[in-house]
Amino acid sequence: MSAAPALKTTPLNSIHRSLGAKMVDFGGWDMPVQYTGIINEHQAVRRAVGVFDVSHMGEIEIHGPEAAKLADFATTNAVHKLKIGQAQYSGLLYAHGGFVDDILVHKVAEDHYFLCVNAANQEKDFEHIRSLNRFDARVDFSSDRYAQLAVQGPKARDTVQKLTPVDLAAIRYYWFADGEVCAAPARIARTGYTGEDGFEIYVAPAHAARIWNEVLKVGAEFGIKPCGLGARNTLRLEAGMALYGHEIDASISPLEAGCEWIVKFDKGDFVGREALLRQKEKGIKRKLAGFEMRGRGIGRDGYEVLVSGSPAGWVTSGSPSPTLNRNIGFCYLPAQHAQPGKAIRIMIRNQPVDAVTVETPFYKRAK
Amino acid sequence: MYPDNFRYTKEHEWVLVEEDTGTIGITDHAQQELGDIVYVDLPKVGVHVELGKSLGSVESVKAVSDIYAPLSGEVTEINKLLAEAPEKLNQDPHGEAWLVKIHLSAPAEIQNLMSAAEYQTYIGAEK
Numbered sequence: 253m254s255a256a257p258a259l260k261t262t263p264l265n266s267i268h269r270s271l272g273a274k275m276v277d278f279g280g281w282d283m284p285v286q287y288t289g290i291i292n293e294h295q296a297v298r299r300a301v302g303v304f305d306v307s308h309m310g311e312i313e314i315h316g317p318e319a320a321k322l323a324d325f326a327t328t329n330a331v332h333k334l335k336i337g338q339a340q341y342s343g344l345l346y347a348h349g350g351f352v353d354d355i356l357v358h359k360v361a362e363d364h365y366f367l368c369v370n371a372a373n374q375e376k377d378f379e380h381i382r383s384l385n386r387f388d389a390r391v392d393f394s395s396d397r398y399a400q401l402a403v404q405g406p407k408a409r410d411t412v413q414k415l416t417p418v419d420l421a422a423i424r425y426y427w428f429a430d431g432e433v434c435a436a437p438a439r440i441a442r443t444g445y446t447g448e449d450g451f452e453i454y455v456a457p458a459h460a461a462r463i464w465n466e467v468l469k470v471g472a473e474f475g476i477k478p479c480g481l482g483a484r485n486t487l488r489l490e491a492g493m494a495l496y497g498h499e500i501d502a503s504i505s506p507l508e509a510g511c512e513w514i515v516k517f518d519k520g521d522f523v524g525r526e527a528l529l530r531q532k533e534k535g536i537k538r539k540l541a542g543f544e545m546r547g548r549g550i551g552r553d554g555y556e557v558l559v560s561g562s563p564a565g566w567v568t569s570g571s572p573s574p575t576l577n578r579n580i581g582f583c584y585l586p587a588q589h590a591q592p593g594k595a596i597r598i599m600i601r602n603q604p605v606d607a608v609t610v611e612t613p614f615y616k617r618a619k
Numbered sequence: 620m621y622p623d624n625f626r627y628t629k630e631h632e633w634v635l636v637e638e639d640t641g642t643i644g645i646t647d648h649a650q651q652e653l654g655d656i657v658y659v660d661l662p663k664v665g666v667h668v669e670l671g672k673s674l675g676s677v678e679s680v681k682a683v684s685d686i687y688a689p690l691s692g693e694v695t696e697i698n699k700l701l702a703e704a705p706e707k708l709n710q711d712p713h714g715e716a717w718l719v720k721i722h723l724s725a726p727a728e729i730q731n732l733m734s735a736a737e738y739q740t741y742i743g744a745e746k
Contacts, residue, residue, distance in 0.1 A: 572680055
Protein backbone atom coordinates (compact mmCIF):
# COMPACT_ATOMS: atom_id res chain seq x y z
CA MET A 253 0.00 0.00 0.00
CA SER A 254 1.26 3.44 -0.78
CA ALA A 255 -0.45 6.68 0.03
CA ALA A 256 -0.52 9.30 -2.69
CA PRO A 257 2.05 11.96 -1.85
CA ALA A 258 0.50 15.15 -0.52
CA LEU A 259 0.04 17.82 -3.15
CA LYS A 260 2.24 20.88 -2.90
CA THR A 261 0.46 24.14 -2.27
CA THR A 262 1.17 27.79 -3.02
CA PRO A 263 0.80 30.54 -0.38
CA LEU A 264 -2.57 31.37 -1.96
CA ASN A 265 -4.15 27.95 -1.58
CA SER A 266 -6.73 28.92 1.04
CA ILE A 267 -7.59 32.08 -0.91
CA HIS A 268 -8.32 30.02 -4.03
CA ARG A 269 -10.60 27.79 -2.00
CA SER A 270 -12.41 30.71 -0.42
CA LEU A 271 -12.95 32.16 -3.91
CA GLY A 272 -14.65 28.89 -4.87
CA ALA A 273 -11.97 27.74 -7.30
CA LYS A 274 -12.08 24.26 -8.71
CA MET A 275 -8.75 22.74 -7.68
CA VAL A 276 -6.80 20.12 -9.62
CA ASP A 277 -3.57 18.19 -9.29
CA PHE A 278 -1.26 19.94 -11.74
CA GLY A 279 2.10 18.15 -11.82
CA GLY A 280 1.90 17.47 -8.09
CA TRP A 281 0.57 20.94 -7.21
CA ASP A 282 -2.89 21.69 -5.88
CA MET A 283 -3.83 24.50 -8.28
CA PRO A 284 -6.97 26.38 -9.33
CA VAL A 285 -8.14 25.33 -12.80
CA GLN A 286 -11.00 27.83 -12.81
CA TYR A 287 -13.00 30.15 -10.57
CA THR A 288 -16.03 31.32 -12.53
CA GLY A 289 -15.38 29.57 -15.84
CA ILE A 290 -12.57 29.21 -18.35
CA ILE A 291 -14.23 31.22 -21.14
CA ASN A 292 -15.22 34.00 -18.78
CA GLU A 293 -11.71 34.26 -17.30
CA HIS A 294 -10.12 34.03 -20.75
CA GLN A 295 -12.19 36.96 -21.96
CA ALA A 296 -11.36 39.03 -18.90
CA VAL A 297 -7.67 38.77 -19.86
CA ARG A 298 -8.26 39.55 -23.55
CA ARG A 299 -10.55 42.51 -22.83
CA ALA A 300 -9.40 43.91 -19.50
CA VAL A 301 -7.24 42.16 -16.90
CA GLY A 302 -6.87 38.92 -15.00
CA VAL A 303 -4.59 37.71 -12.24
CA PHE A 304 -3.06 34.23 -12.02
CA ASP A 305 -1.30 32.52 -9.15
CA VAL A 306 1.74 30.96 -10.80
CA SER A 307 3.70 30.42 -7.61
CA HIS A 308 4.14 26.78 -8.57
CA MET A 309 6.67 27.87 -11.19
CA GLY A 310 10.25 27.21 -10.15
CA GLU A 311 13.12 29.65 -9.69
CA ILE A 312 16.78 28.81 -10.07
CA GLU A 313 19.54 31.36 -9.60
CA ILE A 314 23.07 31.36 -10.93
CA HIS A 315 25.65 33.51 -9.15
CA GLY A 316 29.33 34.08 -9.60
CA PRO A 317 31.99 35.50 -11.88
CA GLU A 318 31.26 32.84 -14.53
CA ALA A 319 27.48 32.79 -14.08
CA ALA A 320 26.99 34.00 -17.67
CA LYS A 321 29.31 31.30 -18.99
CA LEU A 322 27.37 28.57 -17.23
CA ALA A 323 24.03 30.03 -18.34
CA ASP A 324 25.25 30.31 -21.93
CA PHE A 325 26.53 26.73 -21.88
CA ALA A 326 23.34 25.33 -20.33
CA THR A 327 20.81 27.19 -22.49
CA THR A 328 20.20 27.71 -26.21
CA ASN A 329 19.65 31.48 -26.40
CA ALA A 330 22.43 34.08 -26.19
CA VAL A 331 22.78 34.89 -22.50
CA HIS A 332 25.85 37.06 -23.09
CA LYS A 333 23.72 39.43 -25.19
CA LEU A 334 21.33 40.19 -22.32
CA LYS A 335 21.57 43.59 -20.65
CA ILE A 336 21.00 43.96 -16.93
CA GLY A 337 17.23 44.09 -16.46
CA GLN A 338 16.49 42.09 -19.58
CA ALA A 339 14.84 38.68 -19.90
CA GLN A 340 14.83 36.07 -22.65
CA TYR A 341 12.93 32.90 -23.53
CA SER A 342 15.26 29.95 -23.89
CA GLY A 343 15.67 26.20 -24.00
CA LEU A 344 17.45 23.87 -21.64
CA LEU A 345 18.47 20.84 -23.72
CA TYR A 346 19.93 17.39 -23.34
CA ALA A 347 23.00 16.55 -25.41
CA HIS A 348 20.73 14.72 -27.87
CA GLY A 349 18.87 17.98 -28.55
CA GLY A 350 15.59 17.24 -26.73
CA PHE A 351 14.15 19.67 -24.19
CA VAL A 352 14.86 19.38 -20.48
CA ASP A 353 12.61 22.43 -20.16
CA ASP A 354 11.73 25.79 -21.67
CA ILE A 355 12.65 28.67 -19.40
CA LEU A 356 12.98 32.42 -18.92
CA VAL A 357 16.44 33.80 -18.16
CA HIS A 358 16.64 37.18 -16.42
CA LYS A 359 19.91 39.06 -16.09
CA VAL A 360 19.88 40.64 -12.62
CA ALA A 361 23.59 41.59 -12.52
CA GLU A 362 26.77 40.71 -14.39
CA ASP A 363 27.24 37.86 -11.92
CA HIS A 364 23.60 36.97 -11.25
CA TYR A 365 21.01 35.27 -13.48
CA PHE A 366 17.47 34.44 -12.39
CA LEU A 367 15.71 31.57 -14.17
CA CYS A 368 11.98 30.91 -14.14
CA VAL A 369 11.24 27.28 -14.97
CA ASN A 370 8.24 24.96 -15.21
CA ALA A 371 6.84 23.68 -11.92
CA ALA A 372 7.00 19.99 -12.74
CA ASN A 373 10.57 20.28 -14.04
CA GLN A 374 12.20 22.41 -11.38
CA GLU A 375 14.14 19.76 -9.48
CA LYS A 376 15.21 18.10 -12.73
CA ASP A 377 16.33 21.45 -14.17
CA PHE A 378 18.30 22.29 -11.05
CA GLU A 379 20.14 18.94 -11.10
CA HIS A 380 20.75 19.31 -14.83
CA ILE A 381 22.27 22.79 -14.58
CA ARG A 382 24.30 21.80 -11.54
CA SER A 383 25.69 18.80 -13.42
CA LEU A 384 26.98 21.17 -16.13
CA ASN A 385 28.66 23.50 -13.68
CA ARG A 386 32.36 23.34 -14.40
CA PHE A 387 32.55 27.11 -14.07
CA ASP A 388 33.24 29.56 -11.29
CA ALA A 389 29.53 29.80 -10.53
CA ARG A 390 27.01 28.69 -7.93
CA VAL A 391 23.58 27.27 -8.74
CA ASP A 392 20.83 27.86 -6.17
CA PHE A 393 17.40 26.29 -6.01
CA SER A 394 15.32 29.32 -5.00
CA SER A 395 11.72 28.22 -5.58
CA ASP A 396 10.86 28.38 -1.88
CA ARG A 397 11.85 32.03 -1.77
CA TYR A 398 9.38 33.19 -4.41
CA ALA A 399 5.69 33.34 -5.03
CA GLN A 400 4.68 34.56 -8.48
CA LEU A 401 1.59 36.44 -9.64
CA ALA A 402 0.87 37.08 -13.30
CA VAL A 403 -1.28 40.14 -14.00
CA GLN A 404 -2.24 40.02 -17.66
CA GLY A 405 -4.41 41.96 -20.07
CA PRO A 406 -4.76 45.42 -21.63
CA LYS A 407 -5.50 46.86 -18.17
CA ALA A 408 -2.65 45.03 -16.42
CA ARG A 409 -0.39 48.08 -16.39
CA ASP A 410 -3.08 50.38 -15.01
CA THR A 411 -3.81 47.81 -12.33
CA VAL A 412 -0.26 47.11 -11.16
CA GLN A 413 0.75 50.77 -11.42
CA LYS A 414 -1.59 51.56 -8.54
CA LEU A 415 0.46 49.32 -6.27
CA THR A 416 4.03 50.28 -7.15
CA PRO A 417 6.19 53.41 -7.38
CA VAL A 418 8.11 51.76 -10.25
CA ASP A 419 7.30 53.43 -13.58
CA LEU A 420 5.84 50.45 -15.40
CA ALA A 421 5.62 52.25 -18.74
CA ALA A 422 9.41 52.37 -18.68
CA ILE A 423 9.71 48.57 -18.50
CA ARG A 424 9.76 47.28 -22.07
CA TYR A 425 8.44 43.90 -23.18
CA TYR A 426 10.79 41.19 -21.89
CA TRP A 427 12.53 43.55 -19.49
CA PHE A 428 12.10 43.71 -15.72
CA ALA A 429 12.71 46.00 -12.77
CA ASP A 430 13.38 45.33 -9.13
CA GLY A 431 11.29 47.53 -6.86
CA GLU A 432 8.34 47.29 -4.56
CA VAL A 433 4.76 46.16 -4.95
CA CYS A 434 2.50 46.96 -1.98
CA ALA A 435 5.68 48.03 -0.18
CA ALA A 436 7.17 44.53 -0.47
CA PRO A 437 10.36 43.87 -2.45
CA ALA A 438 9.38 42.56 -5.88
CA ARG A 439 10.81 41.66 -9.25
CA ILE A 440 8.41 43.02 -11.87
CA ALA A 441 8.86 41.52 -15.32
CA ARG A 442 6.95 42.56 -18.41
CA THR A 443 6.50 38.98 -19.50
CA GLY A 444 3.60 36.59 -19.73
CA TYR A 445 2.01 33.49 -21.16
CA THR A 446 -1.21 34.90 -22.53
CA GLY A 447 -0.43 36.92 -25.66
CA GLU A 448 -1.46 40.13 -23.88
CA ASP A 449 0.52 42.89 -22.26
CA GLY A 450 1.16 42.11 -18.63
CA PHE A 451 3.51 41.59 -15.74
CA GLU A 452 4.88 38.65 -13.86
CA ILE A 453 5.64 39.65 -10.28
CA TYR A 454 8.02 37.68 -8.09
CA VAL A 455 7.70 38.28 -4.34
CA ALA A 456 8.50 36.52 -1.08
CA PRO A 457 5.77 33.98 -0.25
CA ALA A 458 4.85 35.86 2.95
CA HIS A 459 3.64 38.85 0.91
CA ALA A 460 1.77 36.93 -1.79
CA ALA A 461 -1.69 36.83 -0.20
CA ARG A 462 -1.72 40.53 0.61
CA ILE A 463 -0.58 41.50 -2.89
CA TRP A 464 -3.08 39.14 -4.53
CA ASN A 465 -5.92 40.75 -2.55
CA GLU A 466 -4.70 44.25 -3.38
CA VAL A 467 -4.43 43.43 -7.08
CA LEU A 468 -8.04 42.21 -7.07
CA LYS A 469 -9.14 45.30 -5.17
CA VAL A 470 -7.46 47.90 -7.40
CA GLY A 471 -8.32 45.96 -10.56
CA ALA A 472 -12.02 45.86 -9.67
CA GLU A 473 -12.76 49.05 -11.62
CA PHE A 474 -11.48 47.32 -14.78
CA GLY A 475 -13.41 44.12 -14.10
CA ILE A 476 -10.39 42.07 -13.02
CA LYS A 477 -10.94 38.36 -12.52
CA PRO A 478 -8.90 35.72 -10.74
CA CYS A 479 -7.95 33.26 -13.48
CA GLY A 480 -7.03 29.61 -13.29
CA LEU A 481 -4.83 27.24 -15.24
CA GLY A 482 -7.69 26.47 -17.62
CA ALA A 483 -7.75 30.01 -19.00
CA ARG A 484 -3.95 30.16 -18.85
CA ASN A 485 -3.92 27.20 -21.23
CA THR A 486 -6.47 28.55 -23.72
CA LEU A 487 -4.73 31.96 -23.71
CA ARG A 488 -1.25 30.55 -24.33
CA LEU A 489 -2.59 28.24 -27.03
CA GLU A 490 -4.20 31.12 -28.94
CA ALA A 491 -0.94 33.03 -28.58
CA GLY A 492 0.93 30.06 -30.10
CA MET A 493 3.09 29.39 -27.05
CA ALA A 494 4.44 25.92 -26.28
CA LEU A 495 3.62 23.99 -23.13
CA TYR A 496 6.15 21.52 -21.76
CA GLY A 497 4.79 17.98 -21.85
CA HIS A 498 2.71 18.84 -24.91
CA GLU A 499 4.49 20.72 -27.73
CA ILE A 500 7.92 20.09 -26.22
CA ASP A 501 9.53 17.36 -24.15
CA ALA A 502 12.72 15.31 -23.96
CA SER A 503 12.06 13.72 -27.38
CA ILE A 504 11.47 17.02 -29.20
CA SER A 505 14.11 19.50 -30.36
CA PRO A 506 13.67 23.26 -30.71
CA LEU A 507 14.00 22.89 -34.49
CA GLU A 508 11.06 20.50 -34.59
CA ALA A 509 9.04 22.67 -32.19
CA GLY A 510 9.42 25.70 -34.45
CA CYS A 511 11.57 27.63 -32.00
CA GLU A 512 14.83 27.83 -33.87
CA TRP A 513 14.77 31.53 -32.98
CA ILE A 514 15.84 30.68 -29.43
CA VAL A 515 18.82 28.67 -30.70
CA LYS A 516 21.96 30.77 -31.24
CA PHE A 517 24.42 28.47 -33.01
CA ASP A 518 26.99 31.24 -33.33
CA LYS A 519 27.32 31.89 -29.59
CA GLY A 520 29.81 29.09 -28.95
CA ASP A 521 29.35 25.69 -27.41
CA PHE A 522 26.16 24.81 -25.55
CA VAL A 523 24.50 21.55 -24.55
CA GLY A 524 22.64 20.09 -27.52
CA ARG A 525 24.42 22.21 -30.14
CA GLU A 526 26.01 19.33 -32.04
CA ALA A 527 22.81 17.30 -32.13
CA LEU A 528 20.89 20.31 -33.44
CA LEU A 529 23.51 21.02 -36.10
CA ARG A 530 23.24 17.41 -37.27
CA GLN A 531 19.44 17.71 -37.38
CA LYS A 532 19.75 20.90 -39.37
CA GLU A 533 22.13 19.31 -41.82
CA LYS A 534 20.00 16.22 -42.39
CA GLY A 535 16.73 18.13 -42.26
CA ILE A 536 14.16 17.52 -39.58
CA LYS A 537 11.59 14.79 -40.11
CA ARG A 538 8.69 16.25 -38.17
CA LYS A 539 7.56 19.74 -37.38
CA LEU A 540 5.02 21.41 -35.16
CA ALA A 541 2.02 22.85 -37.02
CA GLY A 542 -1.01 24.83 -35.90
CA PHE A 543 -4.38 23.56 -37.05
CA GLU A 544 -7.97 24.62 -37.11
CA MET A 545 -10.87 22.18 -37.14
CA ARG A 546 -13.11 22.29 -40.19
CA GLY A 547 -15.46 19.51 -39.10
CA ARG A 548 -17.29 19.27 -35.82
CA GLY A 549 -15.10 18.34 -32.88
CA ILE A 550 -11.97 19.26 -30.99
CA GLY A 551 -8.65 17.59 -31.74
CA ARG A 552 -7.13 16.96 -28.33
CA ASP A 553 -3.77 16.02 -26.88
CA GLY A 554 -2.70 12.58 -28.12
CA TYR A 555 -5.25 12.23 -30.92
CA GLU A 556 -3.92 10.75 -34.15
CA VAL A 557 -3.50 12.95 -37.23
CA LEU A 558 -4.02 11.56 -40.74
CA VAL A 559 -2.54 12.89 -43.97
CA SER A 560 -4.07 11.45 -47.15
CA GLY A 561 -5.81 8.85 -44.99
CA SER A 562 -2.68 7.49 -43.29
CA PRO A 563 -1.46 8.05 -39.73
CA ALA A 564 1.12 10.84 -39.90
CA GLY A 565 1.29 12.59 -36.55
CA TRP A 566 -0.37 13.47 -33.29
CA VAL A 567 -2.09 16.38 -31.60
CA THR A 568 -0.14 18.05 -28.77
CA SER A 569 -2.80 20.52 -27.55
CA GLY A 570 -6.31 21.31 -28.70
CA SER A 571 -9.12 23.46 -27.43
CA PRO A 572 -11.95 25.71 -28.40
CA SER A 573 -10.56 29.21 -28.93
CA PRO A 574 -12.79 31.59 -26.99
CA THR A 575 -11.42 34.61 -28.87
CA LEU A 576 -11.68 33.20 -32.40
CA ASN A 577 -14.71 31.00 -31.85
CA ARG A 578 -13.00 28.13 -33.63
CA ASN A 579 -11.44 24.89 -32.45
CA ILE A 580 -7.66 25.14 -32.67
CA GLY A 581 -4.60 23.17 -31.73
CA PHE A 582 -1.04 22.10 -32.39
CA CYS A 583 0.12 18.83 -33.91
CA TYR A 584 3.30 17.17 -35.11
CA LEU A 585 3.38 16.34 -38.80
CA PRO A 586 6.00 15.07 -41.24
CA ALA A 587 8.00 18.22 -42.09
CA GLN A 588 6.90 18.20 -45.75
CA HIS A 589 3.25 18.49 -44.65
CA ALA A 590 3.68 21.03 -41.87
CA GLN A 591 3.21 24.20 -43.92
CA PRO A 592 -0.04 26.16 -43.52
CA GLY A 593 -2.99 25.26 -45.73
CA LYS A 594 -2.57 21.49 -45.63
CA ALA A 595 -5.77 19.44 -45.35
CA ILE A 596 -5.47 16.92 -42.52
CA ARG A 597 -7.84 14.74 -40.56
CA ILE A 598 -7.89 14.15 -36.85
CA MET A 599 -9.22 10.95 -35.31
CA ILE A 600 -11.79 12.07 -32.78
CA ARG A 601 -13.28 9.10 -30.92
CA ASN A 602 -12.75 6.77 -33.90
CA GLN A 603 -14.04 9.24 -36.48
CA PRO A 604 -11.77 11.12 -38.88
CA VAL A 605 -12.70 14.81 -38.74
CA ASP A 606 -11.48 17.42 -41.23
CA ALA A 607 -8.98 20.05 -40.19
CA VAL A 608 -6.45 22.30 -41.89
CA THR A 609 -3.01 23.51 -40.87
CA VAL A 610 -2.79 27.26 -40.29
CA GLU A 611 -0.28 29.98 -39.47
CA THR A 612 0.49 30.56 -35.81
CA PRO A 613 0.06 32.40 -33.54
CA PHE A 614 -3.68 31.95 -33.88
CA TYR A 615 -4.20 35.25 -32.09
CA LYS A 616 -2.10 38.42 -32.09
CA ARG A 617 -3.06 41.41 -30.04
CA ALA A 618 -3.38 44.79 -31.77
CA LYS A 619 -0.38 46.89 -30.81
CA MET B 620 -31.10 22.09 -5.91
CA TYR B 621 -31.51 18.34 -6.55
CA PRO B 622 -35.18 17.51 -7.30
CA ASP B 623 -36.69 14.84 -5.06
CA ASN B 624 -38.53 13.18 -7.94
CA PHE B 625 -35.24 12.44 -9.79
CA ARG B 626 -33.01 9.44 -9.21
CA TYR B 627 -29.22 9.76 -9.46
CA THR B 628 -26.15 7.76 -10.45
CA LYS B 629 -22.62 7.78 -9.07
CA GLU B 630 -21.52 9.02 -12.50
CA HIS B 631 -23.67 12.12 -11.98
CA GLU B 632 -26.58 11.46 -14.31
CA TRP B 633 -30.18 11.95 -13.25
CA VAL B 634 -33.34 10.27 -14.48
CA LEU B 635 -36.97 11.26 -14.06
CA VAL B 636 -39.30 8.29 -14.50
CA GLU B 637 -42.87 9.02 -15.58
CA GLU B 638 -44.83 5.83 -16.33
CA ASP B 639 -42.60 3.91 -18.76
CA THR B 640 -40.56 6.89 -19.93
CA GLY B 641 -37.26 8.00 -18.41
CA THR B 642 -35.93 11.52 -19.01
CA ILE B 643 -32.15 11.57 -18.59
CA GLY B 644 -29.75 14.41 -17.85
CA ILE B 645 -26.53 15.24 -16.05
CA THR B 646 -26.52 16.81 -12.61
CA ASP B 647 -25.68 20.32 -11.60
CA HIS B 648 -22.63 18.92 -9.83
CA ALA B 649 -21.53 17.31 -13.13
CA GLN B 650 -21.88 20.53 -15.13
CA GLN B 651 -19.91 22.42 -12.49
CA GLU B 652 -17.13 19.85 -12.61
CA LEU B 653 -17.04 19.91 -16.41
CA GLY B 654 -16.99 23.68 -16.77
CA ASP B 655 -17.98 25.47 -19.98
CA ILE B 656 -19.67 22.89 -22.19
CA VAL B 657 -19.09 23.22 -25.93
CA TYR B 658 -20.47 20.00 -27.45
CA VAL B 659 -23.08 17.45 -26.50
CA ASP B 660 -23.14 14.18 -28.48
CA LEU B 661 -26.34 12.17 -28.15
CA PRO B 662 -27.51 8.84 -29.60
CA LYS B 663 -30.06 8.63 -32.39
CA VAL B 664 -33.74 7.98 -31.76
CA GLY B 665 -34.39 4.24 -31.81
CA VAL B 666 -31.02 3.23 -30.35
CA HIS B 667 -31.13 0.85 -27.38
CA VAL B 668 -29.12 2.09 -24.43
CA GLU B 669 -28.07 -0.14 -21.58
CA LEU B 670 -27.68 0.59 -17.90
CA GLY B 671 -24.13 1.70 -17.16
CA LYS B 672 -23.06 1.87 -20.81
CA SER B 673 -22.08 5.07 -22.57
CA LEU B 674 -24.99 6.75 -24.34
CA GLY B 675 -23.10 9.81 -25.53
CA SER B 676 -20.61 12.41 -24.42
CA VAL B 677 -20.32 15.93 -23.14
CA GLU B 678 -17.32 18.02 -24.11
CA SER B 679 -16.16 21.05 -22.18
CA VAL B 680 -13.31 23.44 -22.94
CA LYS B 681 -11.03 21.13 -20.93
CA ALA B 682 -12.12 17.58 -21.71
CA VAL B 683 -14.58 15.02 -23.04
CA SER B 684 -16.67 12.92 -20.65
CA ASP B 685 -18.95 9.97 -21.34
CA ILE B 686 -22.55 10.02 -20.28
CA TYR B 687 -23.70 6.66 -18.91
CA ALA B 688 -27.25 5.40 -19.15
CA PRO B 689 -28.83 5.37 -15.69
CA LEU B 690 -31.45 2.88 -16.92
CA SER B 691 -31.91 0.65 -19.98
CA GLY B 692 -34.30 1.38 -22.79
CA GLU B 693 -34.86 2.67 -26.30
CA VAL B 694 -34.24 6.31 -27.13
CA THR B 695 -37.53 7.98 -28.10
CA GLU B 696 -36.46 11.62 -28.17
CA ILE B 697 -33.30 13.68 -27.98
CA ASN B 698 -33.06 17.28 -26.87
CA LYS B 699 -32.35 19.17 -30.08
CA LEU B 700 -31.73 22.39 -28.17
CA LEU B 701 -28.31 21.13 -27.12
CA ALA B 702 -26.91 20.91 -30.65
CA GLU B 703 -27.45 24.65 -31.05
CA ALA B 704 -26.91 25.76 -27.47
CA PRO B 705 -24.69 23.33 -25.52
CA GLU B 706 -24.09 26.05 -22.92
CA LYS B 707 -27.68 25.50 -21.74
CA LEU B 708 -26.29 22.45 -19.99
CA ASN B 709 -24.32 24.77 -17.72
CA GLN B 710 -27.36 26.93 -17.09
CA ASP B 711 -30.25 24.53 -16.55
CA PRO B 712 -29.01 20.93 -16.30
CA HIS B 713 -32.06 19.72 -14.36
CA GLY B 714 -34.62 21.38 -16.61
CA GLU B 715 -34.40 22.77 -20.13
CA ALA B 716 -31.14 20.95 -20.85
CA TRP B 717 -32.29 17.36 -20.38
CA LEU B 718 -30.48 15.03 -22.78
CA VAL B 719 -32.67 12.15 -23.96
CA LYS B 720 -35.92 10.38 -23.23
CA ILE B 721 -36.01 6.60 -23.28
CA HIS B 722 -38.72 3.98 -23.24
CA LEU B 723 -37.72 1.86 -20.25
CA SER B 724 -37.05 -1.81 -20.92
CA ALA B 725 -36.24 -2.77 -17.33
CA PRO B 726 -38.00 -0.33 -14.96
CA ALA B 727 -36.94 -2.33 -11.88
CA GLU B 728 -33.36 -1.13 -12.45
CA ILE B 729 -34.35 2.09 -10.73
CA GLN B 730 -33.83 0.41 -7.36
CA ASN B 731 -30.10 0.73 -7.88
CA LEU B 732 -30.20 4.52 -8.13
CA MET B 733 -29.80 7.12 -5.41
CA SER B 734 -32.43 9.46 -4.03
CA ALA B 735 -31.76 13.19 -4.00
CA ALA B 736 -30.75 13.01 -0.34
CA GLU B 737 -28.40 10.08 -0.96
CA TYR B 738 -26.89 11.82 -3.97
CA GLN B 739 -26.21 14.99 -2.03
CA THR B 740 -24.53 12.99 0.70
CA TYR B 741 -22.54 11.21 -2.02
CA ILE B 742 -21.20 14.44 -3.53
CA GLY B 743 -20.78 16.01 -0.12
CA ALA B 744 -23.10 18.84 -1.07
CA GLU B 745 -24.72 21.01 1.55
CA LYS B 746 -28.46 20.98 1.67
